[in-house]
Amino acid sequence: MAGYSRSIRxxxxxxxxxxxxxxxxxxxxxxxxVHHQPYARRLAQAIEQVARRVRRCAICNNFTETEEICEICRDPNRDRTRICVVEQPRDLVVIESSGAYRGLYHVLGGRISPLEGVEPDHLSLDHLVKRIHDQQPEEIILATSPTTEGDTTASYIVELLRDLPVQITRLARGLVPGSGLEIATADMLVNAIRDRRPVERPGR
Amino acid sequence: MAGYSRSIRxxxxxxxxxxxxxxxxxxxxxxxxVHHQPYARRLAQAIEQVARRVRRCAICNNFTETEEICEICRDPNRDRTRICVVEQPRDLVVIESSGAYRGLYHVLGGRISPLEGVEPDHLSLDHLVKRIHDQQPEEIILATSPTTEGDTTASYIVELLRDLPVQITRLARGLVPGSGLEIATADMLVNAIRDRRPVERPGR
Known part of the structure; x- marks a missing residue:
């Protein structure tokens, strides 16, 4: 990029x-x-803010700022009997925006992947066990990704929590709403049949 | 993006x-x-630097910083008898990286485009005329883009400089090196024939 001045390069x-x-x-x-300098200043400030303020919630490992405990963990209207375990903050955001869940979360910070060098002790698992001991929730919902690594991680957690008096569930897998049955893969059908649920029939 | 903390949103x-x-x-x-906070700090600083330091060269209108006059205008090894007129700093960078030109530049800051609301007085044209008066270069090379707007701008400049004792040239247009004649458009061929040049024959 010869020809541009130093700070542009x-x-x-x-x-x-x-x-x-x-x-x-x-x-x-x-x-x-360069052409939008007032905007550039605001952007620099916003990046600086993120770099300075964002850290991990001491309870759930989600992003937080200004407080040591994140907004969700502090929210008194949350159902404290359930903890949904996700890999990344991004997964939490996706579940939040669905509006389908009002419990708490636990962010692992990744998933077990020997190929990428991610071992169980890189994840906030000790923290999860301690939290279950301390808070005694009724249910742990495993929401790891529907991939080999996500499944490995889920199995590892099930084993880890074996002796704890807590119910463990996993998110259902199945058909994709809005797409016809003819495009479903065998895998999707296997899951959809396994996770089938009774139909509520009013009046019976 | 509910679920992310304030500064991330x-x-x-x-x-x-x-x-x-x-x-x-x-x-x-x-x-x-968020995950690369030291890098984020450096990036914020780099953006801040660009926003604070970069301005326009008082002579050629290219980007400059630390000095009022840009590196190229200050360079004593430049051929001061030629000024290459480009639309944007980016065009200057492209010509610089070709290594084919060692003269000075003049950056217009755009091209005449009534559709986009760019009129002649939005460009640094007065400045160009004054510069030719003051510096008395031998040649003005018009390197506006090979588009309708670029051609309009070039024609406007030719008209503007009509009474000034300076040679005006334009970049040649023609075949694209490395691509066969069979893919050349009629337009490319018209230009290539018009801008044809004598072959140097050693020993004659």
Missing amino acids: DLIELLTQLPGIGPRTAERLSLYL | DLIELLTQLPGIGPRTAERLSLYL
């Missing part, structure tokens, strides 16, 4: 380190920032 | 204002920054 180089941002996009974004 | 929202960055990418980038 530096910015282009830093931006190419972001995932999915190539040299061309980095250059385009840098020029945009 | 703010960052996602700001990032979606960047060109070509949708909500999904903004979320992904924000989480990357």
